[in-house]
Amino acid sequence: MARGGRARHLGLALGLLLALGLAPPALRAKPTVRKERVVRPDSDLGERPAEDNQSFQYDHEAFLGKEDSKTFDQLTSEESKERLGKIVDRIDSDGDGFVTTEELKTWIKRVQKRYIYDNVAKVWKDYDRDKDDKISWEEYKQATYGYYLGNPTEFQDTSDHHTFKKMLPRDERRFKAADLNSDQTATREEFTAFLHPEEFEHMKEIVVLETLEDIDKNGDGFVDQDEYIADMFSHEESGPEPDWVLSEREQFNEFRDLNKDGKLDKDEIRHWILPQDYDHAQAEARHLVYESDKNKDEKLTKEEILDNWNMFVGSQATNYGEDLTKNHDEL
Secondary structure, eight states: OOSSOEEEOSOHHHHHHHHHTOSOGGGTTOOOOEEESSOOOOOOGGGOOOOOTGGGHHHHHHHHOHHHHTTGGGSOHHHHHHHHHHHHHHHOTTOSSEEOHHHHHHHHHHHHHHHHHHHHHHHHHHHOTTOSSOEEHHHHHHHHHHHHHHOGGGTTTSHHHHHHHHHHHHHHHHHHHHOTTOSSEEOHHHHHHHHOGGGOGGGHHHHHHHHHHHHOTTOSSSEEHHHHHHTTOOOOSSSOOOHHHHHHHHHIIIIIOTTOSSEEOHHHHHHHHSOTTOOHHHHHHHHHHHHHOTTOSSSEEHHHHHHTHHHHTTTSOOOHHHHTTSOOTTO
16 A cells, blocks of 8 residues: 555557566566656655665655666665765766755656656567567567457457457557657657656646546546545555545645546646646756755765765665766767
8 A cells, every 4th residue: 555646558469468467578568557647746845754774765766767666775885875976976067176056956867758758668669569669569469469450369358358349449549649740650869758748748648538538437527535545545444544644635625626526627626647747857856955054055965965865866876887988879
């Protein structure tokens, strides 16, 4: 029962095939993932509660990237600090010995961009079957749904049949939205928009619509409070709800339900998951500076960062040993 609303990444059907052992061999090592619906709220930095190592995971992923952050727990504290020091030298773009909020923000944006494009590169060959450096809708459909489409009788009496039947047109709708020139073929940039729609302005309405469809269990076109809570919490045991759930109910009433009609429409969902005037990288950079700036000069020395190394990398951060030996143009 993890806290935090989550949306299905595209490719739920592939996830089911993987679970059933029916996916193409090249795809069986790629389980689908789920992502947070909304970036972390930019609360008043001065009022942030003290953070323990467990809650540093968000900072680690923002600072280092999700994939790389998973391997750092194998390093000792000294190895972590040594590699962090090398990263700090790269973040300090003007070489003045200080890391500013702006330099941190730029770094975090680049890490996120690298994660997204690396993710697309990893799966590209599995879908580009004719090796023409483009992925057609037919190629994606066959790679993801081919077994289901070719063996429909195996799914007729299962709940998976309904899921596949629902996800196929949903995937096609998203593919068409990403396919800007409507040629039924995705370039690398279009396929990136297809897999990571939250990163592209022209895909924002698809993100809102899919979020609504995920949470709206009664199909009335709205998200009521119970549906909102059920998306992030499954009350499997008897007894009172945890305090954070009660807090989320208050959030729903006070900040999500803007017109106070007891439910969220598309505009309110958009306001929730795609808040305007919110810069995730800026907020995280400000947070890291605030928590590490001992002399309160609004910039960080390498010493200040290394003194607070646990927040930046801790036991969960990237293994930059390989990264530091290569030239990454994007970073």
